[in-house]
Amino acid sequence: MNTLEKLEWATIIGATILLFGLAALALPVLDALDNPDYYGEPDYIVNVVASQWSWNFIYPDGSESGELKIKQGDIVRLELESKDVIHSFYVREMGFKVDIIPGRTRIHIILAETPGEYWIQCAEFCGAYHGGMRTKVIIEE
Amino acid sequence: MGILSTFDRIVWGLTIVVTFIVLFIIGGGFMLSWYPDPIDARAAMIKQYYDLVYVAGMFVSALFVGTFFYLIFKFWDRSQPAGLE
Numbered sequence: 001m002n003t004l005e006k007l008e009w010a011t012i013i014g015a016t017i018l019l020f021g022l023a024a025l026a027l028p029v030l031d032a033l034d035n036p037d038y039y040g041e042p043d044y045i046v047n048v049v050a051s052q053w054s055w056n057f058i059y060p061d062g063s064e065s066g067e068l069k070i071k072q073g074d075i076v077r078l079e080l081e082s083k084d085v086i087h088s089f090y091v092r093e094m095g096f097k098v099d100i101i102p103g104r105t106r107i108h109i110i111l112a113e114t115p116g117e118y119w120i121q122c123a124e125f126c127g128a129y130h131g132g133m134r135t136k137v138i139i140e141e
Numbered sequence: 142m143g144i145l146s147t148f149d150r151i152v153w154g155l156t157i158v159v160t161f162i163v164l165f166i167i168g169g170g171f172m173l174s175w176y177p178d179p180i181d182a183r184a185a186m187i188k189q190y191y192d193l194v195y196v197a198g199m200f201v202s203a204l205f206v207g208t209f210f211y212l213i214f215k216f217w218d219r220s221q222p223a224g225l226e
Binding site: 003015018022025026028029032033038039092093094095096110111112113114116118139 | 183
């Protein structure tokens with residue numbers, strides 16, 4: 001085997017190892033993103049209703065607010081629905097986006113670990129005021 | 142010895158390392174990354190994977206771009222007119 005052949009094989013084997021290695025490491029990440037039971041049994045459910053161009057959060061006691069307020073340590077199951085067009089629920093610090101399709105309920109579970117205020121931004125273009133469709137998730141101590 | 146001498150291999154390797162460092166700097170590195178600090182364990186795991194993909198992508202890019210630079214400088218025939226004289 002000459003040098004060029006060695007180089008060729010090294011490239012093929014190296015690229016294959018890299019590809020399959022990254023794919024294997026991606027599996028737990030994909031599970032974390034897609035598994036609605038990732039954090040186990042939720043403490044309560046919050047319904048999230050997206051519409052042009054606002055967010056509405058409905059809590060188990062029937063109260064509503066324009067900001068998502070949760071307590072530190074709570075495991076919250078979000079049930080997300082859209083009234084009109086496709087929206088996307090995006091919290092950068094939590095590392096996920098959930099596309100909300102009209103007529104379907106999307107489920108996502110979150111764990112409020114670090115107190116603070118973080119932006120919730122619609123991440124799917126949904127009309128003229130899409131950029132202004134933002135609110136906050138407030139994690140209280 | 143093949144096509145490449147030991148010196149050639151050292152220069153090639155250094156070119157890739159320097160390209161990696163340059164890509165790391167112009168990419169902002171980790172400290173200047175746009176991605177914010179994660180606030181829960183799942184987000185930390187996701188960011189860790191993104192960082193890994195970022196470095197792996199940069200390594201592959203450095204390998205290709207560095208090899209490209211190395212080949213240009215090694216085999217560029219400087220005796221030929223460039224057409225700019």
